[in-house]
Amino acid sequence: MDIFGIKALLISALIFIPFEHLFHERPQKTFRKGLGVDLIYVLFNGFIIKVAVVLIAAYTLDAAAIVVPQSMMRAVGGQPVWLQVAEIILITDIGVYWAHRAFHKIPALWRFHAVHHGIEELDWLGAFHSHPVDAIATKAISLAPIFFLGFSDASIAAFSVIYFWHTLLVHSNLRIPFGPLKWLIASPQFHRWHHANQREAYDKNFAGQLPLLDMVFGTYNATGNKVPEKYGVDDPIPSSYFGQVGYPLMPRGKLSKPAVPSTET
Incomplete structure (x- = not known):
């Protein structure tokens, strides 16, 4: 068992690095800022x-x-595996949506999620860049109903593969036209506007896989082909892995964040 995810990392690198070089959304070096820290996130968080x-x-x-x-x-x-996978995607993404929204809205939780939003140069490795508390809490909320309801091992395994690759894709620095599918499947364009440190992106696009959830709950941000001007947060997030892990527990004043109070439901 590849408990540290090294094989998955190498396979992902072989796929995404060349494609991001050829079809990038914005010019960015492969050995960009924060790369070493993201590799630590892959190994430790994995x-x-x-x-x-x-x-x-x-x-x-x-x-x-x-x-x-x-x-x-x-x-x-006992349902067909394909139907179980579809149900799992819906159930887990409802959990992801509301957990994600809570991590933005509740200041104590935002301190953990700010670590993920601290990414200033976004690419596929950003999928791994999450505080352990953030990642584990979201997994617990989204996956517990799946285990509780008795979905089969085969369907959970199939979902896990889909979720892994899709998460890397939406964080990638790829310009991929999804066409009409953008309303059904989260795209890199959809998610990079969640990471944008710009007012029109604040508290938008919370879903992990299904943009329909943001449409239903009033948090969808339609951006067309616009490219965000910048990513990150205004707070000085530490540059080291252990600095970032300890960041939410450090005493300080009120955190600024890429979100503003909203009246949306």
């Missing part, structure tokens, strides 16, 4: 999150065995 997911699954399955009727779990797990 291991920590794998352990966390195993624990989440174990505790959730124990609870499900007590609470959920076996007939219901058999019915859910």
Whole structure:
């Protein structure tokens, strides 16, 4: 088992680095600012999150065995795999949407999520650049219902592969026209406008995979082909991995963030 995700990292690099060089959204060096820290995130966070997911699954399955009727779990797990995967994508992304929105709206949670938004040069490696507390909490909220309801191992495995590659894609520095699919599937253009440090991007595009959720809840930002002027946050996020991990716990004044109070539902 590749517990540190080294194989996945190498395969991803072989795919994304050449494509980002040929079809980039904005000019950016491969060995860009923060690359070394992002590699540490891949190795350390990859291991920590794998352990966390195993624990989440174990505790959730124990609870499900007590609470959920076996007939219901058999019915859910007995559906065609493709249908289960579609259901998992919907259920998990609802969890991701609301967890993500909470991490923006609640100041104590924003301190952890600000680490992810501190990325100033966005590419595929940005998918790994999240504070462990942020990543684990979001995984717990989005995945617990999947284990609880009894989806099959095959469907969860298929979803995991789709989610991994799609997450790298939406963080990538690729200019890919999605056409009408942009309303159904989150694109790099959709997500880079979540990372933009510009007023029109504040508190927008929270969904991980399904832009429809942002449309339904009033947080969709349609940007056409515009390219963000800049990424990042206004606060001086530490440049080192351990500095960033400790950043949310450091005493300081009120954090500024790429979000403003809104009246949207």
